[in-house]
Amino acid sequence: MVSLRVKTARRTQLLDITREVQKAVAESTVNSGVCTIYVPHTTAGVIINEHADPDVASDMEAAFDQMAPREGNYRHAEGNSDSHIKTALTGTSQVVLVEGGKLALGRWQGIFFCEFDGPRERTVWVKIGADRDRG
Amino acid sequence: MVSLRVKTARRTQLLDITREVQKAVAESTVNSGVCTIYVPHTTAGVIINEHADPDVASDMEAAFDQMAPREGNYRHAEGNSDSHIKTALTGTSQVVLVEGGKLALGRWQGIFFCEFDGPRERTVWVKIGADRDRG
Amino acid sequence: MVSLRVKTARRTQLLDITREVQKAVAESTVNSGVCTIYVPHTTAGVIINEHADPDVASDMEAAFDQMAPREGNYRHAEGNSDSHIKTALTGTSQVVLVEGGKLALGRWQGIFFCEFDGPRERTVWVKIGADRDRG
Numbered sequence: 001m002v003s004l005r006v007k008t009a010r011r012t013q014l015l016d017i018t019r020e021v022q023k024a025v026a027e028s029t030v031n032s033g034v035c036t037i038y039v040p041h042t043t044a045g046v047i048i049n050e051h052a053d054p055d056v057a058s059d060m061e062a063a064f065d066q067m068a069p070r071e072g073n074y075r076h077a078e079g080n081s082d083s084h085i086k087t088a089l090t091g092t093s094q095v096v097l098v099e100g101g102k103l104a105l106g107r108w109q110g111i112f113f114c115e116f117d118g119p120r121e122r123t124v125w126v127k128i129g130a131d132r133d134r135g
Numbered sequence: 136m137v138s139l140r141v142k143t144a145r146r147t148q149l150l151d152i153t154r155e156v157q158k159a160v161a162e163s164t165v166n167s168g169v170c171t172i173y174v175p176h177t178t179a180g181v182i183i184n185e186h187a188d189p190d191v192a193s194d195m196e197a198a199f200d201q202m203a204p205r206e207g208n209y210r211h212a213e214g215n216s217d218s219h220i221k222t223a224l225t226g227t228s229q230v231v232l233v234e235g236g237k238l239a240l241g242r243w244q245g246i247f248f249c250e251f252d253g254p255r256e257r258t259v260w261v262k263i264g265a266d267r268d269r270g
Numbered sequence: 271m272v273s274l275r276v277k278t279a280r281r282t283q284l285l286d287i288t289r290e291v292q293k294a295v296a297e298s299t300v301n302s303g304v305c306t307i308y309v310p311h312t313t314a315g316v317i318i319n320e321h322a323d324p325d326v327a328s329d330m331e332a333a334f335d336q337m338a339p340r341e342g343n344y345r346h347a348e349g350n351s352d353s354h355i356k357t358a359l360t361g362t363s364q365v366v367l368v369e370g371g372k373l374a375l376g377r378w379q380g381i382f383f384c385e386f387d388g389p390r391e392r393t394v395w396v397k398i399g400a401d402r403d404r405g
Binding site (some may be wrong): 009033034036038047048049050053056057058060062063064067089092094095096097099104105106108109129131132 | 274291306308309311313337338343344345346347348351354356357358359361363364365372393395397398400401402
Binding site (some may be wrong): 075129 | 182185188194230241244264
């Protein structure tokens with residue numbers, strides 16, 4: 001398991017971490033397998049989506065803020081119930097296949113750390129499981 | 136694969152099953168690997184989120200009921216289309232890394248079974264995959 | 271890794287691909303393991319939900335279109351920001367356990383490719399990882 005550090009700058013922020021995860025895959029020397037990206041927080045998640053046009057991430061940030069508004073009739077006293085709800089919507093992990101020693105991402109896909117209660121320093125765990133030899 | 140039984144008490148209920156999954160991991164004797172938690176239902180899911188303050192789960196239950204209201208212009212005649220939609224939003228599985236024979240959860244993270252059409256008796260499948268020996 | 275081709279007919283469409291994934295599992299000759307279904311697109315996802323009554327899929331399609339409306343105050347100029355948002359909500363992968371050489375799905379569960387910017391020809395990657403022998 002590799003631990004990555006992520007530093008976010010805004011309360012709601014989708015941050016492209018594809019390069020860092022790719023590096024962890026390369027260093028694992030696994031040729032073929034499955035990469036699990038896991039966020040050990042309860043107000044931050046991870047998604048896979050387009051990272052070519054940064055406007056896509058902006059639109060998704062706005063959409064999450066609209067689906068779970070910051071102000072609401074919440075019980076939890078810390079003022080971040082919306083952050084927990086957004087995390088439930090994105091999920092705390094993603095899996096990506098590994099082929100030829102690299103993340104097998106689609107042409108437009110990147111991996112985004114999803115900050116929902118920033119700015120903060122955060123952690124992402126990456127584990128690369130090798131395929132079992134079958135021969 | 137281990138099968139857990141879960142008994143829910145309300146129509147929408149987030150139920151903390153961390154202890155039961157942890158027990159399955161301990162009994163598997165896997166030291167390092169990946170734990171998959173899978174819900175074989177179509178009106179119940181599973182998420183990972185804060186389980187320190189129960190108000191967080193309450194707020195998430197209310198948020199799901201607001202995002203997919205029970206009454207609506209639905210075609211499906213069983214009166215639980217909202218339950219299917221909520222399940223699509225949470226997902227039916229989660230993965231958690233296993234390190235040192237235990238679930239590698241973040242400090243505030245717990246695993247919640249998400250009942251969206253209760254009260255009912257439900258099933259959760261847990262599978263712990265060991266890392267491949269590489270030496 | 272097996273690559274499946276999917277052809278969608280509408281802009282928003284949940285398409286049952288259970289049979290195709292089941293076939294890939296059978297051909298893998300893996301008896302016990304984990305099947306990962308991965309969508310390499312940024313405007314299409316995958317979920318597991320009821321496939322007995324097609325009205326459930328219709329209701330979910332309508333719900334996604336309501337949660338992320340096509341028209342909105344979006345920055346991304348391609349007119350499909352809603353498609354990216356819906357993809358973030360469903361996720362781009364699902365895992366299903368494999369037991370006895372078959373997908374271990376719940377009684378009512380099927381695997382749905384989620385088209386959010388169709389109609390198009392799409393790709394789905396399926397990888398079946400075998401359990402490690404422990405004896």
